[in-house]
Structure formats: structure tokens, C-alpha cells
Amino acid sequence: MKADGRTGGRAVGVVAMVLLSASPSVRLSAQDSTRIAEAQSVLAPLVETYGVSRAEGPVREAVKRLLPAWVKSETDTAGNLWVRVGQGDPVVVFIAHLDEIGFRVTGIRDDGTLELETRGGFISSLFEAQPALVHTDKGIIAGVFSPRDSGFTRHTPPPLRVDVGAGSRAGAMARGVSPGSTVTMPKQYVRLTGTRATGRSFDDRVGCTAQLLALRRLDRAALKHQVIFIWSVREEIGLEGAAAAAASLSTTPRRVHAIDTFVSADSPLELPNFAVAPIGRGAVARALDNSSVTPPAYVDSLVQVARARGIALQVGTTNGGNDGSEFTPYGVVDVAIGWPLRYSHSPVEVIDLKDVVSLADVIQAAAETW
Amino acid sequence: LLSISTLRRTGGRADARTAKAGLVACVLLSALPPVRLSAQGDVDHLAVRFASMTAVTGLEQAMVDSLRALFPGSTRDRAGNVTLTLGQGAPKRLLTCPLDEVGYVVGNILPDGFLLLRRVGGGGGGRMASPLLDQQLEGHRVTVFGTKSAVPGVVAVKSTHLTRGRVAPGAPDPVFTVDNAYVDVGATSAAEVQGLGIALLAPVSLAKRPQLYGERLLAAPAAGRRAACAALAAAVRSKPKVRGTVVVAFTVQSLYASNAGLASMKALLGPFDDIKTAALPVRYLDTAVETVALADADRLVREIVQWMEGR
Secondary structure (H helix, E strand, O other): OEOOOOOOOOOOOOOOOEEOOOOOOOOOOHHHHHHHHHHHHHHHHHHOOOOEOOOOHHHHHHHHHHOOOOOOEEEOOOOOEEEEEOOOOOEEEEEEEOOEOEEEEEEEOOOOOEEEEEEOOOOHHHOOOOEEEEEEOOEEEEEEEOOOOOOOOOOOOOOOEEEOOOOOHHHHHHOOOOOOOEEEOOOOOEEOOOOEEEEOOHHHHHHHHHHHHHHHHOOHHHOOOOEEEEEEOOOOOOOHHHHHHHHHHOOOEEEEEEEOOEEOOOOOOOOOOOOOOOOOOOEEEEEEOOOOEOOHHHHHHHHHHHHHOOOOEEEEEOOOEOHHHHOHHHOOEEOOEEOEEEOOOOOOEEEEHHHHHHHHHHHHHHHHHO | OOOHHHOOOOOOOOOHHHHHHHHHHHHHHHHOOOOOOOOOOHHHHHHHHHHOOOOEOOEOHHHHHHHHHHOOOOEEOOOOOEEEEEEOOOOEEEEEEEOOEOEEEEEEEOOOOOEEEEEEOOOOOOOOOOOOOHHHHOOOEEEEEOOOOEEEEEEOOOOHHHHOOOOOOOOOOOOOOHHHOEEEOOOOOHHHHHHOOOOOOOEEEEOOOOEEEOOOEEEOOOHHHHHHHHHHHHHHHOOOOOOOEEEEEEEOOOOOOOOHHHHHHHHHHOOOOEEEEOOOOOEOOOOOOOEEEHHHHHHHHHHHHHHHHOO
16 A cells, blocks of 8 residues: 555544444354465465566566466456456456565666665665575665664664675676666565464555455356456556556446455554454445545445455544545546555565455455446 | 675674674684585575574573574583583684574553563663664564464554554654554454463464575575574584584574673683683664674684684
8 A cells, every 4th residue: 555645644543444343353264274274275376476566577576476277367458457357347446466566776886786676665664684686687686774873873874775795886786786676675575473474565465365255155157247447557646557457448437345354453553543444343434534435325335345245344434545545536436455464565565364354355345246 | 704894884883792702703714715515515505594583681591493404413411501512632613603583572461462572682681783674574574483383473563554644743753662563463362362372471472484696695584693603503514523622502692681692601611711601793773673794604604613713
């Protein structure tokens, strides 16, 4: 989910978070265990694939490998991956983004260290003094994000640089590093206790996963209209892929469902004013964020769709922007759906796999019955 | 050879002992002739292996056990040091390597399953740690060493999205301290935490993921100490012809209680005619990417062997 600094100062803390107490809680059963295992089998390889904004190719290819065999996909000129299912109006779009936050090399110093610019919004200190990976045409080059050498009383470090141990500009270039290379930190999908897991770039690989899981279970014969699944590019740097997709579809779709993170305040460090959707209690209707407001009637409809199938769904408001907001200028209603995430845009985002299953079920239900 | 001019101090007070050891090592190593060692290839493997281990000062038992398995015939003294005696007769010399690191223990378990921490080492009674040492916990993976297993966890961090727009421009920007470190192992209750074998005083460290980069550069927390211990281990495994008696000691509690491990070593097995401590120059000291050149570790192996052989 895009960290939207444009409207982040708005006082949006007054909107209540409503938990659907009538919805069944998501409990592990024998069937759920199978579902959770399947969710993990899709999510883990996606999380461990790298794809900074503008360099989503490896993630797109990973998604294509995980599509059901019957699916025919296409990639548009922006880099978005499309899958169209069913026929007829009103067209409904689901969109999750492929890209992740990171860095891009802007220059190489005489000493061989790399100057960087950020791709997306995050807390820079989380990368300081950490292992680094530089993604070059020749492959991945290991290095480290250099620790600061002054300013020890501040949380925020000076602009970060990467040391690949080259010692000189020529040495770095000989390793294949060049301006434009993207830079990340090594990441790993790790299971925590119970059904929880940690990793980096759950935002929005969980959304990508949920769309894949929904497609796998989709009853194509039940579709009353065309459903388009899009895995978009460049969300973190300004919803650029979604903008291209929205322009190409124009006024054709009736609804768009951005499938993206619900940044949760379910953490001892967060204020409880809003966004208090606990992890493990199901997907979340993202009724209000910094980029879109879902009409209340549509929120109610989504709740009914979930309730009819006994799917756990929370309703809430959080911060950030979403891809669906690029469709609203064309008269398309954005009914964003997320799942609760702790510690967004950090190396240790935390999810509950039960929420991934819940999200996939909501997508499937919305595609088949709404 | 890594020159002193390239060493970078990255935080806190300068570590005079380490810097001096590095300087001495550099000077000595540059003058040493090559030594043929069958176990020299061990260094890279051992350095990465040791850098993957955790030995919170005063709570080094797991690494001590690993070292004892590596050296049949070694013993663990009452302080916890691993010792191995080579050769016999005079002179009687001591060859040491501190194996501990600044770390944390579980200080409290909250009803909702989060853990709070207490730092061990790095703040009095030993070398002062960098002011940014604790900040490296924030938003990173840790390992909690429970009685049943090593349990993965993460240290909570504020979500970027929920922070933006809620911090006034020019607001104070204090460093993260351990008092704000909430460890999330995925549990939802204190009972669930206890079910994992986690109790008060369980050791906690950053998840160890050593990174090799450049020309045999090794980055990891406490990489310099671990690579120096690896050099010592490789030297011993090369079976040098020891002159007199050499007591090899991997010492504990060097960062706490006035270097209690080494002090007890001297008290229990001394006096010694000479004492040598294995050390290597490092870059990015006290950070999660403390970096050591394994080429320097090669040279240290040769230096140690020559010292043991009395050449």
C-alpha cells in the first residue's frame, strides 16, 4: 500500500472501527489447515521474490507461474499483468500490486559506495547497518547499508549508501552495478507462533496471493459478468500501473476492488484512535483511507456478501492510498478490501494466515455473487 | 592488508583495546612469512559458523557446547570458559579469544503475549556500546532462546503509514532504546509464550544472518570477535607443534563484570608466562553489519600458529 504523504495530516481518527460481531471467528479446523497450507505455499515464494517499483519483472513471472493452468494472462505496456474471466457487464476489477519498497542507485562514489534514492515511503533507519542486495543485470550483488559515522543522538540517519566492498567506482562497476540498479535487503518468509508469519513486502504480496487463491477456487460457471484480475506495477511510487489500467478501461467497469494492506494499529506502539483491526480476525473492508471513500451502501453490500458465506470480515479505516482510487475519476466505485498488517513497510511485517484465507474467500464471493 | 586508515568507528566511544589490537595485528601480520596450514581453509567456514551463533554475555552456554563439540578433550571451567591444553612443560602460555556479545534477555512477559527486554552488556562493567546499538533491534527479527527451542520473533516498529502526518515538523527525533522494544513472537497471551518455553531471562539476540560480500568480507553482529575465534580454532585444528604448554581458552563474560571469564582463567590456571588474545580489525564496529576481512583472519591463523610454535 502506498504510504500517502499528501493527505496524511488529515484528521481521520474519528471514524469508528466496526467489528462484525455476528461474523464467525476464523478458527483452525482440519479444512482450514489445508487452506492455510495452500495460502502459505503461494505467499512464501512471492514474499521471497524481489521487485522494487519499476523492477517488478521477477514478481510478475512468479505470479504467472502460480496461476491456474486454465488461465490466459497478458501483460500490458505498463507492466501490469491481466487475467480476464467470464463475459458481460458490469465489469468488475480486482487489483493488487506487485511492487515493493526499496532503493535505486543514483550514483557511484569514488570509493565505490553507492548513492541511493528511495522507492516508496518507509523509515530509513530500518535499513541502516543492514545487509543489502544490489539487483544488477549480471545478478544480485551482496553488500551492506553503511552505518552512519556521526549523529548518534538522532533516530533518523543521514542519506543511506551501500558498500559492496568494491573500494572504487571501477570496482563497483566491474561487479555490474550501475545507476538504475535497484537495492533491497535480504528477506525471508518466517512462520511465527500459530498461524502468524513475518517477512518483508507482505504489502502487497498478500493481495497478490489472495487473488491467485481466489482464481484457483473460482466457479467460472457462476460468474454473471466479466471479472478482471490485475497485478499492477509501480503502486508504491504513485499508483502508476493502476493509472494506466484505469485509463485503458475508462468507464467500462462498475466496481474496482483494490486488494491491498489494511495497515493495522494492532500493536503496542500505535495509537488506538483508528485502524484497530486485530490480525487474525479476517479481511477488512477498507472503507476510508487517504485516497478513497467507499460509499456506505457498497460497504454494506460487501458485508452482506461476506456474511452470506460465513466469511470473517472487519470494517475499518486506515491510512495510505490504494490502486482503486485511480479508477474513481472514471465513475468506477472503489470498494477496497484489505487484511490487517502489523508494522507496515518494515522488514518484519506480521500477518495472520487466517486473514489471507479470509481475504481470498471475500474476493471469490464478491466475484461470484456481487 | 586492511589499513588502519580504512577502519571506521561507527558509534559510541572509541574502543581503544580493539583498535590497539587491530593495529598490532596489522603490523605483525604484514611481517609474517607464509605458513602452510592444512586447516587454513577452515577459517571461512568457521567464521561464518561462529558468526551465526549467539552468546549473550554471561549466557554463552549454547556456543560453549558447540565449541566443546568442535574440540574433543576440551573442558568447561566453573566460569564457563572453554579450555583446551596443548603441549606440556615450560613456558606456560595462554591463548584466548572472547566469545561473548552484547545482547538481551527477556525482562517481562505481557498479558497480550509481547515480551520486553533488558540489555546485557555494553553499559558499564565493560566496554560501552554504541548509542545506536538498541536501535538496530527496531523493526528487525530476533531469536528468543527458549528452553524448548530457538523461537523467531520480531521487534515492533511503528507503521510508516500510521506515522505520517501525525508527527509535527521539527519534532524531537530520539534514538530507539531497548525500553521501547516489544518482541512479537506471534503469541496472543502470556500462557502461549510460556508454552513456547520462553521465560524470564531467556537470551535474545538479533537473528543472525551473516553476509559475505566483496572480496571475502564477512558482515554480522560481532563479526570481528567471531572471526578471531575462528582463526584461533583453525590454528588449533591445524595441529601446530606447540612449544611448552599453551592453554587455549574461549572466554566468557568479557563484556560484563570486569572481564570475569579471563580473570577467572588467570586465577584458576595461572600464572602464565605470556598471554595472547586473538583480535582482528573491523569496520562498522558494534553494528549488525560489523565487517571483518577474512584475508585478515588467514593472516591471524598464521600468526597464532607461529606464536604457539614459539617461532
